[in-house]
Each structure stands twice: as C-alpha cells, then as structure tokens.
Amino acid sequence: METKSSAYRLLFREAPPETYAVMPPEQREQLLQRWNNWADGLVAQGKMRHGHPLEPQGLTISGARGQHIVDGPFAETKEAIGGYFYLEGVDLAEATAIARQCPQLQHGMVIELRPVAGACHLAHSLGRQTMKVEAV
Secondary structure, eight states, rough: OOOSSSEEEEEEEOHHHHHHTOOOOHHHHHHHHHHHHHHHHHHHOEEEEEEOOOSOOOOEESTTOOOOEEOOSSSSGEEEEOEEEESSOOHHHHHHHHHOOOGGGGTOOEEEEEEEOOHHHHHTTTTTTSSOOOOO
C-alpha cells in the first residue's frame, strides 16, 4: 500500500461494551487515562489534528435520491466505527507506528488506517487529483 499522502485517518472499531464492563472501575479509569495521554501526546507533537468518538446509533442513506434510510450505519456491532483520529504530517510507517501504540488494542479494538485522498473516485475518473479545478 504505497501512498504519497501525509494525512491519515485512524478509524477505531471499538471493543464490545462487555469488555470494559467486567473491569473494575480503577482499571477502566487507568485505561482511559492511558488513552487520553496517548491522544494528548499526539496533539502536543502536532501529529493529530482532531479526533472524536462517535455515537453507536445513526442512519444509512442510499438510493439515487437518498430514498433508502435505514437505522444503524453498520451490519454488526463489532464492525461499528467508534471514533477516529485525523493525523497530519506523517507517512505510512509513522501512522502505523502511532496506531500500534493504541492502549485499547489489547482489549479487542481494531484500527483501520486509511490515507486521506485529495479526490474521490468521480474526480479521479476525470483525471483530477483534487475535488475542484484549481484557479490560475
């Protein structure tokens, strides 16, 4: 997966709530503190631009006119994206190293690492590298 991107999105697929429910409160507090320290460190280094947890509920909208609206953005809870980090100024190796430091990996979290593209498939089909034509 070779890419020239210097921006990456880490998509967090959260462990099931039961994973944390069986932990004593002190252990959950320590784990949350490790997460916050990790995230705050990335911000302090200028690597993370922003990140947010996502609520589990939502909608899926599809169809030519958006006529299909279904509760839930996912097929199974284990596939749900629970949040994301937007990293900038990193290459693939550094983004991978950052993802591997996530404290929740040991508790079943899965991280999807994706380069941020300058354009979608439609724009690429027109030979563009960005979504809009640059003004000269």
